Structures are given as structure tokens and as C-alpha cells.
Amino acid sequence: NAGVTQTPKFQVLKTGQSMTLQCAQDMNHNSMYWYRQDPGMGLRLIYYSASEGTTDKGEVPNGYNVSRLNKREFSLRLESAAPSQTSVYFCASGSTTGRVEAFFGQGTRLTVV
Amino acid sequence: GESVGLHLPTLSVQEGDNSIINCAYSNSASDYFIWYKQESGKGPQFIIDIRSNMDKRQGQRVTVLLNKTVKHLSLQIAATQPGDSAVYFCAEIRSGTSYGKLTFGQGTILTVHP
Numbered sequence: 142n143a144g145v146t147q148t149p150k151f152q153v154l155k156t157g158q159s160m161t162l163q164c165a166q167d168m169n170h171n172s173m174y175w176y177r178q179d180p181g182m183g184l185r186l187i188y189y190s191a192s193e194g195t196t197d198k199g200e201v202p203n204g205y206n207v208s209r210l211n212k213r214e215f216s217l218r219l220e221s222a223a224p225s226q227t228s229v230y231f232c233a234s235g236s237t238t239g240r241v242e243a244f245f246g247q248g249t250r251l252t253v254v
Numbered sequence: 255g256e257s258v259g260l261h262l263p264t265l266s267v268q269e270g271d272n273s274i275i276n277c278a279y280s281n282s283a284s285d286y287f288i289w290y291k292q293e294s295g296k297g298p299q300f301i302i303d304i305r306s307n308m309d310k311r312q313g314q315r316v317t318v319l320l321n322k323t324v325k326h327l328s329l330q331i332a333a334t335q336p337g338d339s340a341v342y343f344c345a346e347i348r349s350g351t352s353y354g355k356l357t358f359g360q361g362t363i364l365t366v367h368p
Contacts, residue, residue, distance in 0.1 A: 145297075174354045181262050183343050183358030184298065191352050199355070231297050235354030241286050241347060243354035245297030 143167050147232050147246035154222040154253045162217040162249050164232030172235050173215035174199075174243070175207060177228040184231060190215055191237065222253045262341065264363045273331040275362045277344030280325065284346040287320060288356070289329045292341045301329070301342075331364075339366045 148163045166173065171192045176184035176199075186199030190209040204226060206218045215234075219226060229250050235243040267273050279287070285306055290298035304311045304318045304327075311318050317330040327344050341363050345356040 172352045172354050174356075176356075181361075183345075183361055184356070185358070186355060189352070189355055200357075233297075233354050235352070237352050241288060241303050241353045242300040243356060245299070248295075248297055 145232055145234055145244050145246035147230075147249050149249060150247065152249060152251050154219075154251065156223060156253060158222050159218065159220050160222065160251075161219075162230055162232075162251075163214070164216065164246060165214045166232075166234040166244070167213065168234060168244065169212070170234035170244075171212070171237050173209065174233040174235070175205075175215070175217045176231045176233065176245075177201065177226075178231060178248075179228050187217065187230075219251075222251075224253045227251060227253045262361050262363050264365065266365045266367065267334050269334065269336060269366055269368050271334055273329075273334045273338070273364060273366075275329045275331075275342045275364065277327040277329075277359045277362075278325060279327060279344070279346055279359065281346060281348060281357070282322075282325070283349045284357075285349050286347040286353075287318070287327050288345045288347065289316075289318060289327075290343045290345060290358075291338075292343065292361075294340075298343060334364075334366050336366045336368055339364055 174189040175187040188207040232246045233243045288303040289301040292298045302313045319328045343361045344359040
């Protein structure tokens, strides 16, 4: 049972480069989320998708775009990476009814130089 | 989101002791409060949740207390073990939002000494 799988695990980008972080879940959850975590801080929501076909901004959406490709997959794109986007990125999925538990992936550690 | 700096609160305990981790929240319009555990290099892992109309909830070795009067949440871990060493985050699910849309607190580093 894989849960939430993120790729890649590590990435180094040069300022101005673009990349897409991939996320897939196998728990048949409707909702998926992208968070970032900076040193010594809690996670902050970047974007989320409450259901397939919908996406909404979270707390810190600037510089990012997302695509909910299907029910399983939710990708995060950095069009022009900046050093301020150096962070650890976590994808999560969750139900919209029943249990409140959200399931997180292992994270992608991104460094922008 | 507010910036909280690089220095997380820390709690050091001996194996077998009980641990109490505290969290203050600011938003009164939250449906659920949740505790997550994050081990080094891993994503957060759900521990326990409490609905806003409850004061106390118990799980396996853990108890969460909610004091809405002073907007305070605590996590009690009984008979703390070295495997409990991690960063612990409280999080809120605000009213009208989906369950994974979490507002996280700062976090507390728990270190358990054998």
C-alpha cells in the first residue's frame, strides 16, 4: 500500500528554471494538497484540489501552478524558480467525509541556487 | 501566514516519563484540532484529532485536551519512548473547509533520552 508518492525526492534548480513536482495517491481520496515547509516552521498550504477538476489557492500560491490530472494525480509546477522557493514540498491527500486524517508523502527537498 | 523564526520550542524527557506538548491557537472558528508527528526526513503523520465541541479525547498512549476558553490545545504522551522523538505540530481545520486543508502551528521538538 503506497499511500502518497512524490517524485522526485531531491532537486536542485538554477534561478529561472522550471520544474514539475509529481504526486500520486492510491487511497481513492477526493482531495489533494500541496504544502511547503521552511526550516523551523510548520507547513503552509500552497494549493489544493477539493475534487477532480477543481483547484484553489492556499496561503502561499504565488510562483506556483497546479494541475489535477485525474483523481490520483496532482502536480505542482514552478515556472521560474526563485531562491525563495527553496523548501521541502509535501503532497497530501484526504477524504472529505468521515475521518479527518490527511496522508502526507515523503516530501521533495528543493534547492534553488 | 506569520513567520515564527527558526527556533522551535523543545522538550526533553527521559524514557518512561509522561510528556505534555502545548499549542495555542487563534481562530475560534475551527471544527477540528489535530496533532501530527513528523520524524526527520519524513512527512507528517496523524496522531489524534479532537472535534471543537469536545474537551478531551484519548487514544493509544496519547490524550488531547482542548480548552476553548483560553484557546489552548495539549497533547499528552504517556510512558514516552525513544521512538516518540520527533517534531509535533498542532493543526486546525477551519469551519467550512475540507479535511486536508490544515493550518499548522509552529511545532515542538520532543527528544526522549533512554
